[in-house]
Amino acid sequence: MNTMTDTAALAAAEPAAPAFRDELLAAGLLIDTGENGLYGRSQVFEDVVERLNVAIAHLGADQQPEVLRFPPAMRRTDFEDSEYLKSFPNLAGTIHSFCGNDMGHQRLLRALDDAMIESDDDRSEEWMAQQKPTRVVLTPAACYPIYPVMARRGPLPADGRTIDVLSYCFRHEPSLDPGRMQMFRQREYVRLGSAEQVMAFRQMWVERGSLLITLLQLPVEVDLANDPFFGRGGKIVADSQRAQALKFELLIPVADPRGKTACLSFNYHMDHFGAIWKIACEDGAVAHTGCVGFGMERITLALFRHHGLDVNAWPDDVRALLWGDTEARVAQGMASMQAASAVSVEGAGDSA
Template structure:
């Protein structure tokens, strides 16, 4: 199946080696420039790869008997406030505002908007925003955030805990020319709620499975200890503590950042942070611990284009067979082979 238009192929061929991955993706029509850094349209080819990657992830977690939940890319403002996200990442959060005024307010808004439009696009004022007020919803910062209050309302967890499969667009106010650092992007997550032992075993399993998937995709694997980008001077103390307790690992792949590799998967142990906030209890009454594996859908897709080229028809046969062939069988066979000869991936391993 041909998935690259002749026009895109010609544009891609004309791209010089000095251009960045972003330039190449835009020239090939795989990403669509909106005029705002970190905000892109996606082509049919790009979305097709995302869809097939998503199917491979589903097959990878098929035996987990996870509850599938899908939420819009927004969540209740009160749940967001309770999550303590603003304590750690105030610079990344996105709120949703709307006009809530009367006729006079509307007239003020329109006058301010006319004044703004009279200026050049780069110098436009934002006085019209004074007529906007916060709504009761905010943009979702991570796919797993909406599930915790939902789980809390159900009461105590069953003895074997719960596993949830969630996928959502997420927002982080982080405008950048690096296509691996989008402001709106998709996260696919498997989230585990239960005892510390259940969550730690879950995370180790997904470090191994996530690494296996990346190898099947023909991409280099490097899993390393990491920390979240906590805000401010106090954030360094929190980040150091997170690393000291080995709460977060990331699978890193070279994308577009010349300074280093980009996290394409993350493996997180939250301890009882979310369990305590929302009073999620285990069957025995203990506060539930949580953890998750997060797949950066755009980032993995970018890695595929970065390492295999812009024409999906020319990707390695094994990669094409995984994504456009019998995905279920290939993932199942790989899992079976890995279980027969376990080789746990640890921090710093490279393949």
């Protein structure tokens, strides 16, 4: 699971967020829908997102991931099995629909007519009494739909599986901070396998994620983090998550230069999802899972915050990475990173 939190900076980021939000709206990069955290995106904004997606694809190409794409909704029973509601009931989004007869339809229309007499914020919700839950819910994290799919395939191969997944996700947390959207995209690489395979995968992506942000000429800070678990018992779970170092986030100032927003998240779930869906390794052991999540809108917002609202004025190397030979630039960065790592290891060996 990838739940980006930026908990430490939330209180500090909110006051200054409207200023940056207003700049984005005035420039036409985001489109106001009248609902906090729900925005349209301009062609320029979407172009940056797509260019980032290309760079991320090259960054993980050598892992030969299986590419899967799902709609931003998942089966309700899978959602229930995930235990998301135990931890984040306040963030979940369900999908309701009219399932009644002609009489129910007439009641709905009368209630709707009465509601529409009032202004937006004062409208009655009585018409929604005619709605019933459907068998689908909004996807809270891009990786959630893949676990039941993997379980149905049977035991994992000896080298496990790596999945590349991208989806719109929903979190019910309306905010004036443009970095806290209610509907947003996550690009994830998800690893399923042994504990050793998953831990190595996470460390690799801490390095590669940091490389991408460095190539984008954005500030890089990776720190221990926890998910925003709900309720009185949530603090205990969050403290445990930190104590076990299960989650790290890459933080970048976005809405407020004094605060930081989680733009990438590196997560080790241990055998949580493997146990829920009975995903087995080749030897029959319960599979461990982990993921790296890229907040596509958040990284894009960080680029606009640090390089300006005019993409044509962005630094030449950033433009070359996104609109030039992306594959070559990423490969060059990877080679430099690996060379530096080799020198570091050799130096450590000499000192020993």
